[in-house]
Amino acid sequence: MTNDIAGIKAADVILVIGSDTTSAHPVIAARIKQAVRSGKTKLIVIDPKEIRLADYATIYARQRCGTDVAVLNGIMHVILKNGWEAKEFVASRCEGFDALKAEVEKYTPEAVEKISGIPAATLTAIADLFSHAGTGGLFYSMGITQHTTGVDNVKSTANLQMICGNMGKTGGGVNPLRGQSNVQGACDMGGLPNVFPAYQKVGDEAVQAKFDKAWGTKCSVKPGITITEMIDGAITGNVKALYIMGENPVISDPDQHHVQKALEACGFLVVQDMFLTETAKYAHVVLPAAAWAEKDGTFTNTERRVQRLNKAVQAPGEAKSDWEIIQGIANAMGAGWQYANSEAIFEEMRTLTPSYAGMTYDRLGSMGLQWPCPTIEHPGTPVLHREKFTRGLGLMTAIPFKEAAELPDAEYPFVLTTGRVLYQFHTGTMTRKTAGINKLAGPMVMLSDPDAAALGVRNGEKVKVSTRRGNIVTYASVTNKIGKGTVYIPFHYAEAPANRLTIAAVDPVAKIPEFKVCAAKIEKA
Amino acid sequence: MKVTINGKEYEARQGQTVLQAARDNGVYIPSLCYHPKTGPAGKCRVCIVEIEGARGLQTSCTVPVKEGMIINTESENVRKAQRLVVDLLLSSGRHDCLACEQNGACELQDAAYRLGIERPTFTLAPKEQTDNSAEFVFREHAKCIQCGRCIAGCNATVVNEVLDFGFRGHDTKVICDDDVPMGSSTCVQCGECVQLCPTGAIVDKLPRGKARTWQLEKVETVCPYCGVGCRQELHVDRAANRIVRISGVEDSPVNEGMLCVKGRYAFDFVQSPERLTAPLIREDGGTFRKASWDEALTLVASRFGDVVKKHGPDAVAGLASAKVTNEENFLFQKFMRTRIITNNIDHCARL
Numbered sequence: 001m002t003n004d005i006a007g008i009k010a011a012d013v014i015l016v017i018g019s020d021t022t023s024a025h026p027v028i029a030a031r032i033k034q035a036v037r038s039g040k041t042k043l044i045v046i047d048p049k050e051i052r053l054a055d056y057a058t059i060y061a062r063q064r065c066g067t068d069v070a071v072l073n074g075i076m077h078v079i080l081k082n083g084w085e086a087k088e089f090v091a092s093r094c095e096g097f098d099a100l101k102a103e104v105e106k107y108t109p110e111a112v113e114k115i116s117g118i119p120a121a122t123l124t125a126i127a128d129l130f131s132h133a134g135t136g137g138l139f140y141s142m143g144i145t146q147h148t149t150g151v152d153n154v155k156s157t158a159n160l161q162m163i164c165g166n167m168g169k170t171g172g173g174v175n176p177l178r179g180q181s182n183v184q185g186a187c188d189m190g191g192l193p194n195v196f197p198a199y200q201k202v203g204d205e206a207v208q209a210k211f212d213k214a215w216g217t218k219c220s221v222k223p224g225i226t227i228t229e230m231i232d233g234a235i236t237g238n239v240k241a242l243y244i245m246g247e248n249p250v251i252s253d254p255d256q257h258h259v260q261k262a263l264e265a266c267g268f269l270v271v272q273d274m275f276l277t278e279t280a281k282y283a284h285v286v287l288p289a290a291a292w293a294e295k296d297g298t299f300t301n302t303e304r305r306v307q308r309l310n311k312a313v314q315a316p317g318e319a320k321s322d323w324e325i326i327q328g329i330a331n332a333m334g335a336g337w338q339y340a341n342s343e344a345i346f347e348e349m350r351t352l353t354p355s356y357a358g359m360t361y362d363r364l365g366s367m368g369l370q371w372p373c374p375t376i377e378h379p380g381t382p383v384l385h386r387e388k389f390t391r392g393l394g395l396m397t398a399i400p401f402k403e404a405a406e407l408p409d410a411e412y413p414f415v416l417t418t419g420r421v422l423y424q425f426h427t428g429t430m431t432r433k434t435a436g437i438n439k440l441a442g443p444m445v446m447l448s449d450p451d452a453a454a455l456g457v458r459n460g461e462k463v464k465v466s467t468r469r470g471n472i473v474t475y476a477s478v479t480n481k482i483g484k485g486t487v488y489i490p491f492h493y494a495e496a497p498a499n500r501l502t503i504a505a506v507d508p509v510a511k512i513p514e515f516k517v518c519a520a521k522i523e524k525a
Numbered sequence: 526m527k528v529t530i531n532g533k534e535y536e537a538r539q540g541q542t543v544l545q546a547a548r549d550n551g552v553y554i555p556s557l558c559y560h561p562k563t564g565p566a567g568k569c570r571v572c573i574v575e576i577e578g579a580r581g582l583q584t585s586c587t588v589p590v591k592e593g594m595i596i597n598t599e600s601e602n603v604r605k606a607q608r609l610v611v612d613l614l615l616s617s618g619r620h621d622c623l624a625c626e627q628n629g630a631c632e633l634q635d636a637a638y639r640l641g642i643e644r645p646t647f648t649l650a651p652k653e654q655t656d657n658s659a660e661f662v663f664r665e666h667a668k669c670i671q672c673g674r675c676i677a678g679c680n681a682t683v684v685n686e687v688l689d690f691g692f693r694g695h696d697t698k699v700i701c702d703d704d705v706p707m708g709s710s711t712c713v714q715c716g717e718c719v720q721l722c723p724t725g726a727i728v729d730k731l732p733r734g735k736a737r738t739w740q741l742e743k744v745e746t747v748c749p750y751c752g753v754g755c756r757q758e759l760h761v762d763r764a765a766n767r768i769v770r771i772s773g774v775e776d777s778p779v780n781e782g783m784l785c786v787k788g789r790y791a792f793d794f795v796q797s798p799e800r801l802t803a804p805l806i807r808e809d810g811g812t813f814r815k816a817s818w819d820e821a822l823t824l825v826a827s828r829f830g831d832v833v834k835k836h837g838p839d840a841v842a843g844l845a846s847a848k849v850t851n852e853e854n855f856l857f858q859k860f861m862r863t864r865i866i867t868n869n870i871d872h873c874a875r876l
Contacts, residue, residue: 030783033684186847188851190854190858191870196862219863220862225842225869227875230842230871238840239841240835240840242844243842243843243844244843246848246849247847247848268828268829270825273801274794275801276813284807285807286801289849298850310745313761318803319800319801322849329860333864335860345852345856366745422713423787430749435731436660440714
């Protein structure tokens with residue numbers, strides 16, 4: 001998030017696009033509902049499902065899955081055509097406006113209605129409300145990113161927020177809601193193939209020199225491969241050994257059969273986890289890890305707030321914290337590391353991570369600090385890009401609309417989209433082991449009333465869902481909350497895994513898979 | 526500004542209520558319906574005090590402080606009135622403390638204790654009625670004092686809009702939707718009502734009868750689920766090495782005490798018998814056998830070393846994790862970059 005959670009109440013209008021917030025980020029949804037309830041904030045929801053937040057929205061619009069660029073360009077078209085943009089902000093803080101303007105020129109509300117299914121009048125109303133209501137905050141989640149056009153979608157949200165002058169203001173901003181407890185931190189810490197901690201580029205001479213010196217080793221200057229490329233590499237033989245810590249790609253990655261084939265083919269697979277997960281079953285060595293409550297350390301949340309974890313209980317048996325296990329392997333390979341505790345690692349980390357440099361365990365206390373926090377006196381940064389953007393001027397980008405990789409056809413006539421439900425989490429390694437939770441939410445496919453009627457399927461009946469990758473049998477949840485021709489499956493369930501069906505097509509830049517659109521067929525089971 | 530409470534001068538801030546000013550200065554005034562998050566309600570009348578110049582007794586939770594205000598919280602008049610109110614509240618319910626979950630953390634019990642009320646004077650024979658229908662929340666209407674905190678929390682804080690008062694007069698009770706059992710209602714089991722309830726009327730269901738409040742140690746940490754980073758307090762039974770319950774941290778700028786059903790209730794997995802307790806090594810037949818850490822780590826190190834030697838460092842790849850700490854992710858990438866010498870590091874940020 002460019003902005004902070006506490007600032008949500010300062011927004012005059014909030015646009016939620018591609019986030020089922022009450023399901024995936026319930027406490028942020030509560031903040032948004034509070035803001036609406038206070039009477040200050042108007043809400044706009046754009047989502048293929050008529051999600052719970054839509055009940056609080058002034059405008060709800062249902063787009064065809066995978067048409068977000070067209071929708072956002074259409075909203076910008078109306079704003080620019082009417083001169084509703086924040087002219088001063090655009091002129092003084094941004095660049096690339098002319099190219100953007102020329103591109104969105106083509107996206108008349110009528111043209112966008114044809115592409116997205118959102119009525120032209122609704123698009124105009126959204127543009128009117130969003131651009132006229134003081135400060136506007138934009139929130140999105142994987143509904144924006146998990147597309148072959150994920151990067152285009154994200155850039156489009158940034159374009160909209162720049163032309164509305166909503167950046168650098170409390171209550172505004174581009175706010176991706178991060179889906180896992182420390183996904184922000186894992187990225188910040190350089191758990192990525194092309195960057196060291198704090199996004200310092202692999203291959204940059206000064207960066208390489210800094211890390212080589214700190215670590216006394218010559219690090220590789222060649223950017224590494226992404227998760228999807230690792231899976232492919234295991235099949236082609238380029239990847240011979242794979243070390244997986246606290247991840248479950250058999251359930252979380254697209255095209256499950258492909259993933260399973262890769263793990264089987266992998267010469268040496270090490271999995272470090274709390275449980276013998278669906279992925280760990282393929283391992284050659286499984287290492288038992290401690291749970292969150294069994295260790296100290298820090299997580300970084302979606303608003304960039306670094307907060308401390310405190311150990312509450314002992315790990316079972318011989319299970320160890322992940323850092324102890326990593327240190328054990330490193331030392332078995334001759335590293336000679338002697339980190340006594342997580343704080344010792346944090347202290348080294350902050351000397352190499354400029355945005356965390358001013359943080360210490362003592363300073364974090366119980367409230368935490370938001371990065372960037374470059375010095376020991378710095379109070380942290382709730383809102384980014386206040387006076388200027390990190391790169392100087394905000395870069396607007398002309399983005400043409402592109403269709404998703406796989407569209408429905410005669411054989412696979414439905415659009416399948418995936419996501420989360422409130423009661424389960426990700427691959428279910430934690431929630432599915434918890435009594436009570438499973439009673440509240442089991443596997444299902446959400447199917448529209450007219451589609452169910454045409455198929456002769458009633459609520460709760462078994463259906464078979466197939467795509468070109470495979471098929472699953474699950475239960476129909478018949479509803480008017482989803483549009484005709486679209487079906488939705490939560491991906492948490494090993495017994496009916498949505499990712500047996502999804503497509504491994506990825507965004508060319510971010511390499512994120514297109515979980516939100518593929519073609520599917522539904523039959524009575 | 527300066528105010529005088531019970532003959533002693535204290536500092537107070539503009540905009541504070543008398544109750545807030547007294548609490549900030551360590552002066553106990555019993556109160557039940559007021560909660561910092563849900564604000565003054567003026568319902569329970571337990572917080573009444575004498576204010577010089579004001580007619581009759583005033584509810585301290587609704588009266589703002591004024592410069593030079595003279596307040597008496599322990600005059601005989603005040604005590605008599607407070608005792609009567611608490612006595613009536615105790616009498617109108619079934620406040621049996623012996624097996625109550627809230628024993629030791631109950632604000633009604635505290636008030637009775639401070640006012641010296643052993644047992645209620647009146648017997649108004651409340652209807653015994655419990656609601657055990659929900660997965661995680663247990664309700665006992667006879668312990669409800671109708672302070673309305675749960676209703677305010679449900680509607681104004683988490684805005685789930687499930688709870689409300691139903692019926693009239695003596696029959697008034699907190700209902701879910703149109704008075705259906707909580708388990709069949711639209712309730713999403715966030716547990717905000719549990720956190721706000723001052724008595725044992727709405728409690729966490731799973732830990733009932735498992736631990737007394739004073740036997741639990743509280744440890745603050747961060748929720749392991751989504752990326753919001755809600756601050757939680759784990760209530761731990763040290764002797765049993767178990768998390769008994771989880772509550773939200775009220776002064777957290779992230780969640781202001783709120784949690785969702787997962788953050789508050791989905792923690793059983795920690796104690797699951799399926800947890801891995803020793804390293805496992807796959808045997809030639811394909812089955813796993815338990816191994817010592819020494820053996821497992823040596824095997825991993827030598828196999829990684831072999832692959833690097835034979836196929837080069839880029840034949841090894843590693844997945845860091847969006848569910849482990851910063852320190853662990855930092856160390857993981859340092860390991861891959863300095864021991865294997867590859868940048869083949871990723872995690873499920875995209876998934």
